[in-house]
Amino acid sequence: MKRRVPLVITFLAGVIIVVTFFIPHEPFGSLEQRLLIWASIIGGFAALLGIDNLIKHHLSKLFRRERGWFYSLVTLVGIFGTLASGIVTWIIYGTPLALLSGLKVGGFLWVYNWIIVPLQGTMFSLLAFFIASAAYRAFRARTFDALLLMSAAILVMLGHLSIGLVPALVGALLFALLLVTSGVYRLFLRKLAAGIILIVIGLAVGVLAVVYRGMMVDLAIQVKEWVMGFPQLAARRGILIGLVLGGIAMSVRLILGIERTYISST
Amino acid sequence: MGFLKWLAKIDRRIIFLVLALVVLVPLLVKIPIPPKVSEPVENAYRAIDTLRPGSVVVLSVDYDATSAPECQPMMEAIAEHAFRRGLKIILLGHLVTGLPLGQIAIEEAAARHGKTYGTDYVNLGYRPNPITVIVGIGREIRDFYGADYQGVPVDSFPMMRDVHNYDDIAALVSFAHGTMVEIWIEYAWGRFGEQIIGGVTGVVAPNLYPYLQSKQLVGLLGGLKGASEYESLLERPGLGSKGMPAQTTAHLLIILFILVGTVADFIVDVYTRRKK
Numbered sequence: 450m451k452r453r454v455p456l457v458i459t460f461l462a463g464v465i466i467v468v469t470f471f472i473p474h475e476p477f478g479s480l481e482q483r484l485l486i487w488a489s490i491i492g493g494f495a496a497l498l499g500i501d502n503l504i505k506h507h508l509s510k511l512f513r514r515e516r517g518w519f520y521s522l523v524t525l526v527g528i529f530g531t532l533a534s535g536i537v538t539w540i541i542y543g544t545p546l547a548l549l550s551g552l553k554v555g556g557f558l559w560v561y562n563w564i565i566v567p568l569q570g571t572m573f574s575l576l577a578f579f580i581a582s583a584a585y586r587a588f589r590a591r592t593f594d595a596l597l598l599m600s601a602a603i604l605v606m607l608g609h610l611s612i613g614l615v616p617a618l619v620g621a622l623l624f625a626l627l628l629v630t631s632g633v634y635r636l637f638l639r640k641l642a643a644g645i646i647l648i649v650i651g652l653a654v655g656v657l658a659v660v661y662r663g664m665m666v667d668l669a670i671q672v673k674e675w676v677m678g679f680p681q682l683a684a685r686r687g688i689l690i691g692l693v694l695g696g697i698a699m700s701v702r703l704i705l706g707i708e709r710t711y712i713s714s715t
Numbered sequence: 716m717g718f719l720k721w722l723a724k725i726d727r728r729i730i731f732l733v734l735a736l737v738v739l740v741p742l743l744v745k746i747p748i749p750p751k752v753s754e755p756v757e758n759a760y761r762a763i764d765t766l767r768p769g770s771v772v773v774l775s776v777d778y779d780a781t782s783a784p785e786c787q788p789m790m791e792a793i794a795e796h797a798f799r800r801g802l803k804i805i806l807l808g809h810l811v812t813g814l815p816l817g818q819i820a821i822e823e824a825a826a827r828h829g830k831t832y833g834t835d836y837v838n839l840g841y842r843p844n845p846i847t848v849i850v851g852i853g854r855e856i857r858d859f860y861g862a863d864y865q866g867v868p869v870d871s872f873p874m875m876r877d878v879h880n881y882d883d884i885a886a887l888v889s890f891a892h893g894t895m896v897e898i899w900i901e902y903a904w905g906r907f908g909e910q911i912i913g914g915v916t917g918v919v920a921p922n923l924y925p926y927l928q929s930k931q932l933v934g935l936l937g938g939l940k941g942a943s944e945y946e947s948l949l950e951r952p953g954l955g956s957k958g959m960p961a962q963t964t965a966h967l968l969i970i971l972f973i974l975v976g977t978v979a980d981f982i983v984d985v986y987t988r989r990k991k
Binding site for chain 2: 470478481482485486488489491492493495496544546547548558561562565566567568569570572573574577578580581582584585586588589590591599603606607609610613616619620623624626627630631633634637638666667670674677678681682685686689
């Protein structure tokens with residue numbers, strides 16, 4: 450019974466939604482809308498369950514003094530502090546999202562503006578530093594595949610930074626230098642053909658960048674759009690088609706009750 | 716050789732310091748360089764610019780503070796453009812921690828143009844389960860957004876009286892740092908033919924090119940560059956244009972890092988091989 454009821458509910462909900470996609474008229478249309486409203490309400494309760502689970506997990510870590518318990522304490526203070534701030538703001542202003550609460554220390558929007566936003570911003574901005582470090586320490590054009598990937602990345606970056614002649618020209622010359630260096634490296638490794646081709650391409654890029662410097666900004670944007678619009682797009686579309694076919698297969702398995710992992714872990 | 720070995724395995728703190736300087740200096744010094752406008756941004760601009768005054772546009776805040784440096788300038792630029800054109804804005808979103816950022820952008824633009832809440836714009840807030848909400852709006856927006864973000868019934872707002880579903884919404888702009896634009900396309904465009912514009916972070920933009928090519932996405936603003944291009948079309952430099960010089964120097968530095976790191980690595984590798 451425990452397993453059959455969820456399977457029947459899943460089957461009915463899945464079939465109704467599929468049918469109403471093709472027949473949006475009454476009574477299917479309103480039936481679908483009702484199901485969607487239910488799903489939205491269940492989504493809200495799922496968030497509550499998530500919060501409950503999070504609190505239980507961190508309380509247990511805290512009481513058992515497990516490794517990293519201090520961070521659990523910070524998490525709990527964050528959760529309850531924000532909740533308290535929201536309730537107090539609600540009582541004072543009649544809504545937790547009152548714009549005036551942004552001006553009062555401890556108000557809900559004050560917590561948002563001065564704690565949540567800077568913390569989230571700081572966490573994400575650290576990524577720039579890690580990317581720069583990784584670019585320096587891990588990006589190596591030793592193989593042809595790595596060089597191809599790196600070239601695509603640099604060409605797209607050039608298109609993104611081309612807000613003026615100097616940055617576009619400097620970027621193009623750096624790229625040319627990278628190609629020439631990779632070619633020289635391959636010559637040392639006795640890969641003569643690859644080395645010569647890379648050196649010639651690198652020199653050509655450098656010379657063309659200097660000769661046609663007036664067109665560099667437009668060219669950089671066009672090259673970026675070409676990389677994004679053809680090779681990148683083709684690969685991305687292939688991945689998308691695969692993903693969607695996988696999604697359809699999984700949905701059919703769920704509706705027919707073949708896929709049951711959402712009921713239990715076995 | 717010792718220097719090259721040091722260069723190949725340089726202390727990451729030096730890299731961090733150089734990057735911090737390279738980002739900070741252009742932010743402090745004004746470098747006015749007008750950007751060239753790419754086609755996806757121009758299409759987005761035209762889509763908003765050609766809407767009839769009084770039309771309703773939905774601005775969906777699907778980002779939060781983590782992506783605010785890229786998405787907030789787009790939000791500000793499009794809100795400015797919409798009010799300039801006399802359009803009415805419905806603000807909603809699927810990231811609860813991002814919605815106040817959208818509200819701030821709209822309030823600032825509304826103050827500049829003398830627009831009033833309820834007549835020219837509303838904030839419908841957050842509802843859980845984005846897919847169900849997006850599909851549900853296709854039938855009746857009130858089924859999911861019966862009240863605004865402060866609990867005021869939507870029927871009490873003059874601009875909402877004739878808005879029921881996508882037929883009454885001229886265009887939808889999703890500002891996102893994840894997959895929300897794709898979800899809007901799949902359900903709001905796929906099922907109801909809604910005109911959709913994307914405003915996304917630089918890393919998300921490549922994912923949306925298939926939809927641009929198939930015209931399922933009318934226009935696309937990708938990263939800070941997209942925002943600065945839109946600002947240049949508006950002839951009103953904002954956060955995007957101010958941030959572009961810093962992004963440019965940071966990108967150049969990363970290309971330089973790649974070059975220096977690669978050259979040092981090549982030389983050390985060749986030297987080690989010869990020694991063997």
